Amino acid sequence: MKPLKFAVIGTGFWANYQIPAWFEVGGVELIALYNRTRAKAERVAQQFGVPNVYDTIDELLDNHAHELDFVDIITDVDTHVLFTTKAAERGLDVICQKPMGPSLNDAQQMLTVCQQAGVRLYIHENFRWQTPIRALKSVLDSGVIGKPFKARVSFCSAFPVFDNQPFLADLDQFILTDIGSHILDICRFLFGEAESLYCQTTRVNPQINGEDVANVLLRMESGLTCYAEMSYASLLEREAFPQTLVSVEGAAGSVVLTNDYVLKTTTANGTVTTHATPPNYSWADPDYAVVHSSIVACNQNLLADLQEPDRQGAGLAETTGADNFETVRLVYAAYDSAKRNEVIPLKR
Numbered sequence: 001m002k003p004l005k006f007a008v009i010g011t012g013f014w015a016n017y018q019i020p021a022w023f024e025v026g027g028v029e030l031i032a033l034y035n036r037t038r039a040k041a042e043r044v045a046q047q048f049g050v051p052n053v054y055d056t057i058d059e060l061l062d063n064h065a066h067e068l069d070f071v072d073i074i075t076d077v078d079t080h081v082l083f084t085t086k087a088a089e090r091g092l093d094v095i096c097q098k099p100m101g102p103s104l105n106d107a108q109q110m111l112t113v114c115q116q117a118g119v120r121l122y123i124h125e126n127f128r129w130q131t132p133i134r135a136l137k138s139v140l141d142s143g144v145i146g147k148p149f150k151a152r153v154s155f156c157s158a159f160p161v162f163d164n165q166p167f168l169a170d171l172d173q174f175i176l177t178d179i180g181s182h183i184l185d186i187c188r189f190l191f192g193e194a195e196s197l198y199c200q201t202t203r204v205n206p207q208i209n210g211e212d213v214a215n216v217l218l219r220m221e222s223g224l225t226c227y228a229e230m231s232y233a234s235l236l237e238r239e240a241f242p243q244t245l246v247s248v249e250g251a252a253g254s255v256v257l258t259n260d261y262v263l264k265t266t267t268a269n270g271t272v273t274t275h276a277t278p279p280n281y282s283w284a285d286p287d288y289a290v291v292h293s294s295i296v297a298c299n300q301n302l303l304a305d306l307q308e309p310d311r312q313g314a315g316l317a318e319t320t321g322a323d324n325f326e327t328v329r330l331v332y333a334a335y336d337s338a339k340r341n342e343v344i345p346l347k348r
């Protein structure tokens with residue numbers, strides 16, 4: 001199969017892992033990089049052997065749109081609508097980092113723009129692709145714990161996340177857009193769509209703008225109640241970053257995903273312990289290993305869909321724009337709930 005040609009839009013922290021993850025997958029050729037600070041893009045181009053560098057996206061598209069198959073947008077959320085629109089107008093398929101848009105309307109606009117241009121939109125949502133999360137899903141799908149009725153999905157940490165990504169400290173809406181996008185997507189991946197939610201947020205760290213703690217209680221359409229908790233203010237005995245810890249109780253047993261990717265499945269026959277250790281890549285930052293390895297699996301899934309030549313997609317991609325819009329609905333419903341101190345109905 002001919003390699004698909006693509007450009008990376010944004011060469012900040014995350015691009016250092018997204019690019020080698022693409023090379024790990026193969027089947028793609030990275031033609032050009034854009035970054036508003038040119039020197040940063042040049043550094044990344046040199047590191048990964050990318051032939052073209054731009055500090056305006058228009059110039060990149062003017063020079064290369066004719067040969068590109070897709071763009072991978074890895075910029076901050078504020079530019080997602082603009083850059084998605086520019087690429088879509090040139091007839092290019094778009095992969096865009098989470099969070100999809102800075103508001104529900106913006107996310108909707110991204111869907112509309114891509115639909116009207118006849119291009120495919122995917123969101124790079126990788127947490128559901130983590131090895132331990134896939135292993136947990138297999139346990140649930142096996143039916144061994146029966147019908148799940150209750151779950152807790154937990155991401156509570158004191159990792160100095162602002163050191164690598166200082167812009168996160170400036171966000172007015174922080175943890176629900178940053179980690180909440182992932183955690184609420186995991187909830188959807190594991191348990192299906194939500195019927196309603198209630199949320200409380202707070203800010204503990206006085207040096208940041210947004211909330212760094214959010215507690216979301218979801219009632220899923222299946223009847224399961226899911227407590228999704230997230231915090232970057234939790235100095236705990238055991239730092240789990242960046243692992244998501246999960247426990248699920250079902251009619252016939254329970255399953256717990258705990259530290260170090262250990263999965264414990266308990267039924268009337270006792271407890272079975274397995275390990276769902278992620279693959280180890282030399283280019284990954286060890287502090288982020290489980291997340292960085294999931295970029296490969298996520299890219300693989302999106303590429304399989306992109307390789308479908310008729311532009312309809314092969315229906316293989318999990319995190320299409322339309323799918324991720326449902327996660328975005330949960331994120332902004334959670335803000336709405338916290339602001340109004342009300343349960344927000346979500347059923348369409």
Ligand code: 89Y
Nearest residue numbers: 161165178179182242291
């Ligand atoms: O930005 C976030 C992400 O997507 O994964 C972890 C992170 O880097 C910090 O919360």
